[in-house]
Amino acid sequence: MIPELGHFALILALAVAAVQGSLPLLGAARDDIRLMQLGRYAALTQAFLVILAFLALVEAFVTSDFSVMLVADNSHSAKPLLYKITGVWGNHEGSMLLWALILSLFGAAVAIFGNNLPDTLRARVLAIQALIGVGFLAFILFTSNPFARLAAPPFDGNGLNPLLQDPGLAFHPPILYLGYVGFSVTYSFAIAALLEGRVDVAWARWVRPWTLAAWCFLTLGIALGSWWAYYILGWGGFWFWDPVENASLMPWLAGTALLHSAIVVEKRDALQSWTVLLAILAFSLSLLGTFLVRSGVLTSVHAFAQDPARGMFILAFLLVVTGGGLALYAWRAPQLQPGGLFQPLSREGALILNNLLLCTLAATVLLGTLYPLVLDLVSGDKVSVGPPFFNITFVPVALALFAALCVGPFLSWKRAELWRALARLRAAFAIAVIAMVVTATAIDGRATLAAVAFGFGVWLIAGSLTEFVGRVRQTRRLPPRAMIGMTISHAALGLVVLGAVSTAAWHTELITTLRAGEGVKFGRYIATLGKVEPLKGPNYDAERATIVLTLDGAPFATMTPERRLFTVQQRQIAETSIHTNLLRDLYATLGEGDARHGWTVRLYENPLAPWIWLGAALCALGGFVSLSDRRLRVGAPRRKAQEQPAE
Amino acid sequence: MSRRLLFLLPLATLLTMAGFFAWSMVSGRDPASIGSVMVNRPAPPLADVTLGPSGLGGGKPVLVNFFASWCAPCLAEHPLISRLAEREGATVIGVAWKNKPDEARAWLARLGNPYRQLLFDQDGKLALDWGLSGVPETYLVDARGIVRLHYRRAINEHDLKDTILPLLRAGQ
Numbered sequence: 001m002i003p004e005l006g007h008f009a010l011i012l013a014l015a016v017a018a019v020q021g022s023l024p025l026l027g028a029a030r031d032d033i034r035l036m037q038l039g040r041y042a043a044l045t046q047a048f049l050v051i052l053a054f055l056a057l058v059e060a061f062v063t064s065d066f067s068v069m070l071v072a073d074n075s076h077s078a079k080p081l082l083y084k085i086t087g088v089w090g091n092h093e094g095s096m097l098l099w100a101l102i103l104s105l106f107g108a109a110v111a112i113f114g115n116n117l118p119d120t121l122r123a124r125v126l127a128i129q130a131l132i133g134v135g136f137l138a139f140i141l142f143t144s145n146p147f148a149r150l151a152a153p154p155f156d157g158n159g160l161n162p163l164l165q166d167p168g169l170a171f172h173p174p175i176l177y178l179g180y181v182g183f184s185v186t187y188s189f190a191i192a193a194l195l196e197g198r199v200d201v202a203w204a205r206w207v208r209p210w211t212l213a214a215w216c217f218l219t220l221g222i223a224l225g226s227w228w229a230y231y232i233l234g235w236g237g238f239w240f241w242d243p244v245e246n247a248s249l250m251p252w253l254a255g256t257a258l259l260h261s262a263i264v265v266e267k268r269d270a271l272q273s274w275t276v277l278l279a280i281l282a283f284s285l286s287l288l289g290t291f292l293v294r295s296g297v298l299t300s301v302h303a304f305a306q307d308p309a310r311g312m313f314i315l316a317f318l319l320v321v322t323g324g325g326l327a328l329y330a331w332r333a334p335q336l337q338p339g340g341l342f343q344p345l346s347r348e349g350a351l352i353l354n355n356l357l358l359c360t361l362a363a364t365v366l367l368g369t370l371y372p373l374v375l376d377l378v379s380g381d382k383v384s385v386g387p388p389f390f391n392i393t394f395v396p397v398a399l400a401l402f403a404a405l406c407v408g409p410f411l412s413w414k415r416a417e418l419w420r421a422l423a424r425l426r427a428a429f430a431i432a433v434i435a436m437v438v439t440a441t442a443i444d445g446r447a448t449l450a451a452v453a454f455g456f457g458v459w460l461i462a463g464s465l466t467e468f469v470g471r472v473r474q475t476r477r478l479p480p481r482a483m484i485g486m487t488i489s490h491a492a493l494g495l496v497v498l499g500a501v502s503t504a505a506w507h508t509e510l511i512t513t514l515r516a517g518e519g520v521k522f523g524r525y526i527a528t529l530g531k532v533e534p535l536k537g538p539n540y541d542a543e544r545a546t547i548v549l550t551l552d553g554a555p556f557a558t559m560t561p562e563r564r565l566f567t568v569q570q571r572q573i574a575e576t577s578i579h580t581n582l583l584r585d586l587y588a589t590l591g592e593g594d595a596r597h598g599w600t601v602r603l604y605e606n607p608l609a610p611w612i613w614l615g616a617a618l619c620a621l622g623g624f625v626s627l628s629d630r631r632l633r634v635g636a637p638r639r640k641a642q643e644q645p646a647e
Numbered sequence: 648m649s650r651r652l653l654f655l656l657p658l659a660t661l662l663t664m665a666g667f668f669a670w671s672m673v674s675g676r677d678p679a680s681i682g683s684v685m686v687n688r689p690a691p692p693l694a695d696v697t698l699g700p701s702g703l704g705g706g707k708p709v710l711v712n713f714f715a716s717w718c719a720p721c722l723a724e725h726p727l728i729s730r731l732a733e734r735e736g737a738t739v740i741g742v743a744w745k746n747k748p749d750e751a752r753a754w755l756a757r758l759g760n761p762y763r764q765l766l767f768d769q770d771g772k773l774a775l776d777w778g779l780s781g782v783p784e785t786y787l788v789d790a791r792g793i794v795r796l797h798y799r800r801a802i803n804e805h806d807l808k809d810t811i812l813p814l815l816r817a818g819q
Contacts, residue, residue: 143676277657284661295670311672321666326658333654377670382682 003068006056007147010097013104016042016136020107020130024123026193036123040111043126046133054088054101057146067153070146071096074161076568078539085172087160092294092310093146095173095179099290100136102174107133110185110210112343117206124192125185132184135317136411144311159539160567167203168228176221176248180286182214183251183279186258190279191221191325194332199276204266207279209627211262214282215255222482223250223616231576236587236604238503238612241390247289250362254282257358260351267346268413269339274355275338277329284322285362291318294354297373331347343415350416364393395453402456402497405490406463410470428466432459442508450505457501458546488618495615502608510644515598522603525549525556525586532590532599536606540564542575545590545599549579561590561601585609656682665798673764683797686707686777686808690788696765698742698793701762703738708795710739713779715746716754723782724801725758728785732761737815744774744782754775787814 020042027035051097061084063579066072072093075084089098107129114122120271140146140466163169189207193199226249230238264271292298295311342348368385375381384480406428410421410480422429436455440448471479479482508523520527542564549557561573579586585606660714674726685691690698690711698709712728714721743751748767755765768774777786780799787796795814798806 165792273654281657291668295668295672312669315665315668315672319661322661323658323665326661330651330654330658334651370667373671374667377674380682482782 001057003147003149004058006053007145009049009052010137010147013046013100014134014141015055016046016049017062017104017130017133017137020046021127021134022125025127026129027119028123031120033119036119039123039126039130042130043104043107043111043645046130047104050097050101050137053532054097057094057097058085058088060147060541061085061459064157066155066157066358067149068146069150072150072154072157074160075157076539077156078568079160079165080538082167082170083165083246086164089173090160090164093144095177096136096144096473097146098138098174099177099181100133100140102177103133103184104134105128106181106185106210109475110188113231115205121189121192121196121203121206124195125188129184130189132321135320136527139310139313139317143313148546153331156568156621162230162540162569162571162573164647165539165566166225166228166232167220172221172224172228175217177225177625178290179214179216179221179255180248180251182217183211183255183283183286185210186214186279187283187325189349190276191328193276194328197332197335197545199265199272199437201269201359202268203274204262208262209257211258211279212243212623213280214629215252215259216620216627218252218255218615219620219623222252223613223620226616228612230609231578231587232573236507236509236602236606238500238609241368241385241387244293245290247285248360250365251282251285251289253358253365253522254278254285255361257355257362260358264351268342269344270334270348271352272338273329273333278355280322280329284318284325287321291315292369298369299305307634318383319443324417332593335401340414342413345411345415345418347408347413348412350411353404353536354401356407357397357404360397361394361401363636364390364397368393381438391583395449398454399456402460402493405493406459406467409464409486409490411468412506418452424470425463425466428459428462432456433464447505450501453501454498456520456614457497460497461491461591481629482626485624485629487622487623489622492615492622495611495618497615498524498613499611499613503606503612506607507609508605510603512601512603513593513598514601517593518598522549523605525551527588527601527603529599529601532593532595535562537564539568540566540573540637541624543590545588545601547577547601547603549586559586559588561588563590563592582610582614583608664793673705682687685786685794685797690775690786690792690794693740693742694773694776696764696766700787700790702792703740706739706790708790709788710737710811711742711777711788712739713742713744713768713777713782713784714751715744715782717746718782720760721753722802724783725761727802727804729759729761731811732808735777735812737811738763740764742768742773743817744779745771760766768790776790787811789814 005575020039023035024039025031025041027038057066060068061070064075064084066078070091070093074094079087079339107126110122110125110129114125115445117125157633160210173642184209189203189210193203204308220488225245226238229240231237258275261271261275281616291311291314295314297311304539322361329416368603369390372383373387375383406425407418407421410424411418432455435458436451439454440451443451464487467486468479471483478604510520510522510527514520516529516531519526526549528548528550532545535542535544542562544560544562547561548555548561549559551614556581559577559579561577564573564575565571566573574589574591577588585604589602590598600617657765665745693711696703700706714724721772728739732739738760741755741764743765746767746769748769751765755762766773783801785796785798785802786794787793796810802811
């Protein structure tokens with residue numbers, strides 16, 4: 001009964017979305033306030049209905065209702081409650097429903113918090129948001145119905161992919177989707193602005209908090225995914241340039257570019273058409289990611305059931321959303337009037353450079369991701385594009401971006417003096433060079449590129465702090481939160497760089513076979529395998545090894561990696577044991593083995609590895625701090641915008 | 648006008664990309680397939696067995712099947728290899744890869760030996776020459792000694808009927 005109610009709610013939501021996607025547009029065109037107002041109520045109703053549908057599916061998973069096909073295929077009665085709930089989005093149908101849920105929640109948020117928007121703009125934004133919703137809801141209902149029943153329910157389910165039974169991954173999809181889907185609001189704003197034919201300072205202020213919120217969630221989502229890959233895949237790596245990782249990185253890069261170009265629109269009334277294009281692209285790249293994962297066009301670790309019919313639907317949807325957006329852009333954008341003039345060497349110029357570099361990075365990732373596909377279709381050659389390609393194409397451009405990043409905030413609007421800005425960065429520059437030289441000589445003479453990149457990481461932190469301190473000294477008080485947020489995010493990027501470079505270039509790795517009681521030298525430590533004992537989990541059997549690390553004869557750390565055999569799926573998963581002191585990770589995994597031949601043990605020492613995720617979390621935190629700025633608060637801008645149309 | 652064209656560029660890029668995606672989905676391409684560089688090249692040397700016009704096949708195509716007794720898909724594939732050798736009259740050369748000779752022989756004694764000739768590649772050197780990625784893999788070498796097919800997996804009924812047999816018959 002409840003699954004049918006959920007299904008029905010979803011059908012109703014589709015109908016409501018269709019209304020919301022059409023009548024308010026008509027109202028905006030005819031200046032009919034009642035039709036425009038309809039959008040608000042429809043958005044709230046639609047969100048309510050999708051919440052109902054989602055809860056109905058959660059109920060089916062929690063009560064293990066195996067007459068629902070999705071539950072039978074992806075859940076099991078012996079699974080812990082947390083994973084019964086997260087199992088809702090651990091599969092294609094459920095994750096699409098989560099997409100639709102977040103989409104409708106963002107629509108409702110615009111309806112609730114968008115009181116300051118002009119009526120026509122809000123009506124159009126809500127209508128575009130609803131049209132995206134129509135696509136997703138139709139996709140779910142016609143190709144991926146999560147509520148389909150089984151005629152003969154099994155006694156128990158097939159269980160969830162063991163790799164997904166992990167707290168890190170439980171929350172990775174919802175947060176990542178908050179980012180992906182958050183860009184839908186930005187997209188809707190862009191389309192609405194093109195329809196209105198107006199992209200101005202006020203528009204930039206309205207759209208910026210939504211972009212920033214989506215960007216923060218996307219940052220967190222990517223970081224969670226990378227953290228999960230780090231400790232569950234057991235290879236000690238944190239980024240693999242897998243198509244799906246790339247798919248999440250591209251909208252992030254475009255979104256980052258958008259955040260910066262929107263500043264130029266807001267402050268200087270310039271770059272309008274470029275900013276609108278980025279707003280369309282950020283969401284389009286999110287959709288592209290969804291398409292790549294679910295169509296089976298590329299292989300990836302994210303193995304959702306792949307179905308060509310679904311692939312075609314998403315491709316058609318991608319074409320309508322992106323193609324429609326870009327066609328409207330090609331038609332309307334040439335009419336946008338560019339505003340404030342500026343010299344190439346200015347804050348505007350620096351932000352354009354930022355945009356160029358970020359877009360180059362996004363294009364590089366896109367090229368690397370799609371190249372195997374294109375080459376296969378054109379010439380039949382099979383290639384795989386991996387880290388070597390990205391190391392030589394992505395890294396240099398990223399370094400150029402980092403070099404410019406610290407200088408930008410020192411340049412003034414309209415026209416700036418480069419030498420004066422650089423002079424203020426003398427100390428930061430000296431610190432970075434020293435760090436570079438020290439790492440190149442003292443730590444590792446061979447990895448020159450790593451030492452250079454390390455220096456850039458230090459430069460980011462030192463440069464950002466220099467700017468902050470200089471600002472505080474000048475004004476004798478704390479800068480606005482938007483500026484504090486910027487400093488945090490920029491410096492945090494430096495932490496990520498330091499962590500990534502150190503882990504990639506200077507990790508120690510040992511793969512060996514040990515019998516119980518045997519020891520082996522590992523870096524500065526002696527690692528001794530203690531006992532390996534069987535262990536019974538809720539839905540798995542495990543072997544847990546005790547590995548004691550001693551440093552100069554004194555016990556230093558005890559690590560307990562496990563190898564879990566999930567009984568339902570008969571799949572083995574390595575449970576990594578990580579011992580961290582925030583400056584380095586000691587990382588151990590247990591492989592195959594038995595008492596007679598010994599066990600395969602992998603040990604890693606990853607210097608500064610925790611900084612990767614700490615940095616990413618701080619980066620997102622910077623965004624949230626910036627978001628809390630009064631000026632950006634969703635309720636505040638109208639008054640401001642009226643008082644001072646341009647600064 | 649040229650400014651207008653510039654604004655059309657993003658749309659054109661998208662349409663090109665979408666074309667590739669659609670093509671990729673309807674062409675039945677398997678993204679997991681890693682292809683083979685061996686196809687349409689002369690077969691590498693195979694220990695002391697000669698392939699080609701004056702070789703083992705005697706002017707007919709030859710199948711080269713890499714297998715191992717410890718490999719489950721090889722066990723599943725074995726009946727099809729046997730059928731090729733016994734019922735379809737194909738010449739099949741077996742290469743036991745990273746397999747102790749007595750274990751491979753015992754395995755064949757138990758299941759039946761479909762191979763005209765059995766080779767052992769315990770150290771994996773032949774596999775390097777032949778560009779093997781694992782077992783089972785099967786190559787079809789035509790009468791002139793050119794590799795025509797390379798399966799990087801167990802062959803199945805469809806491969807046999809639709810691809811292997813027509814090539815074998817055409818070569819006779």
